[in-house]
Amino acid sequence: MTASPSPRRPTVALFVTCLVDAMRPTIGFAAVKLLEDAGCEVVVPPGQTCCGQPAFNSGDTADAAALAKQVIAEFEPYDFLVAPSGSCAGQIAKHYPELFAEGDPWRARAESLAAKSHELVSFLVEQMGVSSTGARFDGAVTYHDSCSGLRELGVQAQPRKLLAAIEGLTLTEMKDPDVCCGFGGTFAVKYSDLSGAIVEKKVGTIEETGAATVLAGDLGCLMNMAGRLTRNGSKVEVRHVAEVLAGMADGPAIGRGEGE
């Protein structure tokens, strides 16, 4: 450590996200490692479940507001809320205030939490000034911009910046990395054929890059792309960008078992 006075370590409450919790805990642990390495104190509030996006995007605003209150109460004591997902972070940072009327005390609380809620990678770069995570990854990767992170939170340059600093990694851009993969939450199930056609187009552009790995910052999109790639018999591996940035990309990729 240097002798210069260091500010108090910020306390970051990790919003794990329901998908990471159930499907791919590695992303959660990678997030914790990245945040701690960046100098944060990380806590995982135990009362968290889901940010409420499925309700919000289905028009069930009452349940969306109830879940928002749960998240607000659970996370407001901390310096920051950070989520390894642009869509969950976007829900909290951009949409929570919309759920409460002007004058409702929850509106002010929602706005206050919104102001300190961030997507993981942009938080590392913009709030913590991280320019390199010190990890190593051998091979070519391509990066998909998940829609909510990109358009609601401006997550685009930050992951590329940190990926560029990874030793051994080359980033090969796909055509239209900023075009939707077709996931869209319940859309993928309700409009199955449409979603399938959109993701087929997406994996085509991924394959064209020749990269062995595709990365993104949202597990929903990753599961969609991984599911289509394995269905097509593709060799391309799918991982959350945090796994690579944290140097935790040694286990099986999404949709792959041990040795697959």
Place this chain on the structure above:
Amino acid sequence: MKVTTPAFKEKATEAMRDPILQKALGNVERGFVAKRKKGAASLPEFEELRDAARDLKIHVLKHLDLYLEAYERKVIASGGKVHWAESAEDARRIVTDICKRLGAKTVTKGKSMITEEIALNDHLEAEGIRPVETDLGEYIIQLRGEHPSHIIAPAVHLTKEQVASDFRRVHDHLAPDRDLTEPTTLLSEARTVLRREFQVADVGITGANFLIAETGTSVIVTNEGNGDLTQTLPKAHVVLASIEKIVPTLEDVDTLMRVLARSATGQEMSVYTTFSTGPRRSDDPDGPGEYHVVLLDNGRSSMLGTEFEDMLRCIRCGACMNHCPVYQQIGGHAYGWVYPGPMGSVLTPTLVGIEKTGHLPNASTLCGRCESVCPMRIPLPRMMRAWRAREWEKALNPGTQRFGLKLWAFLAKRPALYRLAARAGRWGLGWLAGGRGRIARLPLGGGWTRHRDMPAPQGATFMDRWAAGERPSRPTPSQTEAQS
């Protein structure tokens, strides 16, 4: 026009399986998207112009009544007549009355989505009046008995081979061995055929891109010049426009025009921009003897003051549909009414009711690409969500969907119970995966696994592992040093 939106899913799937349509739709993505990008990039102040355009329309919508009345006074002062049409039926009656009074047999038409909205052609035909579409794309689909599949490129769903074959079928007086392989040959054939129609037309009907309150002027932008012939040659020019087309001044038209063509086709401006003020004056060399404006409401004023008011800023450039991953897959007809793509998904439920059009605001990933290219910065995803909320309130969505969501919300609101459910869920999925990394067929989850595998969960949930004290491996001291 009949609303076929309830069959959206079937029509969408059909569209995705249609190789000719898919070939034609390639042009939307390769053509419009790339051109808009270039057009926007060529103007350093484009983003500021979008802000100015948005603010201008926000202002107009706040004072719509005042501007409309000011506009009417100017139209009257220039010798024209304004007709207020509250409903589609009113508008149809007004137009057919004008045509009948003038003894019209043939009516030429410039491109107008409003006339599609009120199904004007069907009604004119029922009155024994022959409408002739003069925009090339509209002319083609009229020959085919179809409706536009795009608001600025009505025949974008067709290939030039299809058009050539329609021309051979309909223009049977022309040499059968003529060359129809190029768009230019198709265009010149249509031009030749249409020239005679312009000469015999009794009434010309156009839409309007803008109505200027300051001068009582209607403005149309076209790339073929057909609009000019439509409105100048006949006895009467009838402008059909919806009430939100109003702008205060000529200067304001300039602001909107600078974002319109760039967003639509990437052009700096369209080839023809025509300003019409009143009928022919005594010293004018040409022009229509009568000038009528039919101002259509058809439900729009009910959007004022609601969460859908922003939709009235739309200037009909089509950028939202060009950039929509769903539109790019299925084209415009699957949406089942006049206005396709994201703008239609917001507007159509207003005009024909959410009961019949519930698919529209739902068949979207809410990716937000539409809003990111909309010159008027219309929050289309937010309004699609607003429609979903209206549907939810009215319990219009399928019962299974509501039940599933309510069950999930019940659990998500109870963290302890949710943990148990998450545990059960990951066990179940793990069992189905049987040691593999994915599941090929998910019971009750066919919507997902029809087109993709379901990745299997890694094992115990994050929350369980964290509660059990698991932490990520610590970095080496040298790494920590390097980053501090």
